[in-house]
Every structure is written in structure tokens, then in C-alpha cells.
Amino acid sequence: AQSVTQPDIHITVSEGASLELRCNYSYGATPYLFWYVQSPGQGLQLLLKYFSGDTLVQGIKGFEAEFKRSQSSFNLRKPSVHWSDAAEYFCAVGAWQAGTALIFGKGTTLSVSS
Amino acid sequence: SQTIHQWPATLVQPVGSPLSLECTVEGTSNPNLYWYRQAAGRGLQLLFYSVGIGQISSEVPQNLSASRPQDRQFILSSKKLLLSDSGFYLCAWRMGDRGTEAFFGQGTRLTVV
Numbered sequence: 001a002q003s004v005t006q007p008d009i010h011i012t013v014s015e016g017a018s019l020e021l022r023c024n025y026s027y028g029a030t031p032y033l034f035w036y037v038q039s040p041g042q043g044l045q046l047l048l049k050y051f052s053g054d055t056l057v058q059g060i061k062g063f064e065a066e067f068k069r070s071q072s073s074f075n076l077r078k079p080s081v082h083w084s085d086a087a088e089y090f091c092a093v094g095a096w097q098a099g100t101a102l103i104f105g106k107g108t109t110l111s112v113s114s
Numbered sequence: 115s116q117t118i119h120q121w122p123a124t125l126v127q128p129v130g131s132p133l134s135l136e137c138t139v140e141g142t143s144n145p146n147l148y149w150y151r152q153a154a155g156r157g158l159q160l161l162f163y164s165v166g167i168g169q170i171s172s173e174v175p176q177n178l179s180a181s182r183p184q185d186r187q188f189i190l191s192s193k194k195l196l197l198s199d200s201g202f203y204l205c206a207w208r209m210g211d212r213g214t215e216a217f218f219g220q221g222t223r224l225t226v227v
Contacts (some may be wrong), residue, residue, distance in 0.1 A: 009155070034215055043120075043204060043218035044158075090157065092216075099165040099175075101148055102208075102216050108159035 002027050004091050006105035013081050014113050021076040021108050023091030033074040034102065035065055043049040044090060050074065051096075061085070086112045116141035120205045120219030127226055133178075133192040135222050137205030140186065144210035146186040149180055152202040152221075164188060165210070200226045 005024045013019050025031055032051050036044040048059025054064045055067040074091060088109050094102040120137045125134060137209050139145050146165050150158040160173045162180035170180050182191045188205060204222050206216040 032214075036218075041202075041221070041223065043220045044206075044216075046215050046217075049215050091170075092217075099146055099163075101146075101160050101163050102206075103160075104158040106155065 002093070004093050004103055004105035006013050006091055006108050007090075008108045009106070010109045010111065012111040013112055015083050016080050019076075019078045019081045019085070019110070021091075021110070023074045023076065023105060024072050025091070025093045026072065027073065027093050027095075027103075029095050032096060033065075033067060034094070035059065035063070035076045036090045036092060036104075037061075038088045038090065038107075040087075047076070047089075068106050077109075081110075081112055082112065083112045086110055091095045116207075116217065118205065118207055118217055118219045122167070122222060123220065124223045125212060125225070127195050127224065129197055129226055130194045133190070133199070133224070135190040135203055135205075135224075137188045137190075137219055138186055139207045142186070142207070142209070143184060146210050147182060148206040148208075148216065149188065149190050150204045150206065152204060158204065175220040177203050195226045197226050200224055 003026045012035045034049045035047040038044045047063050048057050050067045058064050063078050067074050088107045090107045091105045092102040117140045148163045149161040163171050164182045178192050204221045205219040208216050
């Protein structure tokens with residue numbers, strides 16, 4: 001079955017500290033992987049995506065993610081968290097083929113303490 | 115550039131009333147269109163998707179239906195709302211000729227009272 005697991009429902013990080021949000025996936029085909037961020041009451045904004053090539057991808061707002069095929073993981077990282085990073089983060093997996101939908105994890109809520 | 119519009123932003127409806135949420139995409143043709151529902155702690159649940167006019171795939175049988183009367187218009191409807199229909203509804207689109215990232219609208223907060 002195709003699925004995305006985000007093991008951490010809620011994470012609190014001190015401002016300036018590093019961040020890692022975990023994502024594991026189960027997908028039958030070659031996975032295309034995404035991280036989205038959502039502020040309260042808003043739609044989802046794409047942070048970064050992985051299709052192929054270099055397994056370390058850079059995104060917006062200083063985020064990066066590393067694809068590890070052997071571990072079926074696509075963890076999101078940021079070296080130094082800012083208070084404005086507090087939001088909900090979603091990992092998603094999809095296929096290349098048109099007509100398919102992205103499958104999302106249940107999300108991780110990030111709180112930033114001062 | 116492409117944009118996606120979703121409205122209304124918020125909606126409060128009584129139980130048993132009808133529903134119509136609209137989503138339109140500009141700046142692209144033949145997009146794949148999606149309706150997701152988001153409930154607290156449950157992530158995004160795919161409700162419907164469409165690869166073309168009049169073509170609707172339902173992922174979850176429920177009290178809702180979707181229609182695509184025009185290439186870039188996607189409508190989510192219900193004849194009689196239930197309390198359980200409350201939630202945050204998101205429309206999204208992807209390129210029609212290849213599966214890239216999805217682009218989301220700003221969402222509709224539906225409260226059924």
C-alpha cells in the first residue's frame with residue numbers, strides 16, 4: 001500500500017537550534033517526494049521537491065531534504081530555526097504519471113520557543 | 115504564471131443544506147484537479163480528482179460529489195450537509211501532461227452547524 005509516515009506529531013525547537021523532521025514512505029513506483037508547509041488557515045506552500053539526481057535537495061526558506069532510498073526516507077532539515085518557521089509541515093509522495101494524486105503524511109506541527 | 119482561486123474562504127452552513135465550493139485555475143490548460151479535506155491530526159484526505167472535463171474519480175465514498183464543467187473549473191458539492199462534513203477543504207492542481215508538484219488554493223473552512 002502507498003503511504004507516508006511522519007512519526008512526530010508535534011516538535012518544539014528553540015530558536016536558532018537545528019531542525020529535522022522525519023518522513024518515511026511506502027510506494028510501489030519510483031517516488032517523487034515533496035515537503036510542504038502550511039500556516040494556520042492557509043493553503044500549502046511547496047518547500048522543496050525531489051525527482052531524481054542529487055539526493056540532497058535545497059528548498060526555499062533555508063530548508064533542505066535528503067532522499068535515502070535504502071531507508072525509504074526523505075527527512076527535512078534546517079540548520080537554524082527562526083520563529084517564523086512555526087507551522088505545520090507535510091511530506092508527500094507521488095508518481096510521474098499524470099492523473100495521479102499526491103499522498104500526504106499526517107503532518108508535523110513545529111513550535112519554536114524563544 | 116499560473117494561479118488557483120478557491121472560494122469562499124469561510125462558510126457556515128446548517129445541517130441539511132446544500133454546498134457548492136468552487137475552484138478555478140488560470141494560466142494553464144488541461145490541469146489535473148484535486149479536492150482534499152483536512153481534519154485536525156489526520157493530514158490531507160484525497161476526496162476527488164479529475165484529469166479532464168467531466169472526468170471525476172472518487173477516492174472516498176461519502177456525502178460529497180465533484181464536477182468539472184470546464185477545463186479549469188472544479189466544483190465540490192453536496193445536496194445535504196452533515197455535521198461530519200465540517201473541515202478545511204483544499205483544491206489543488208498539477209500539470210496535466212506529467213506529474214509534478216501540486217499547487218494549492220487557500221482553502222475553505224466549512225463549519226456545519
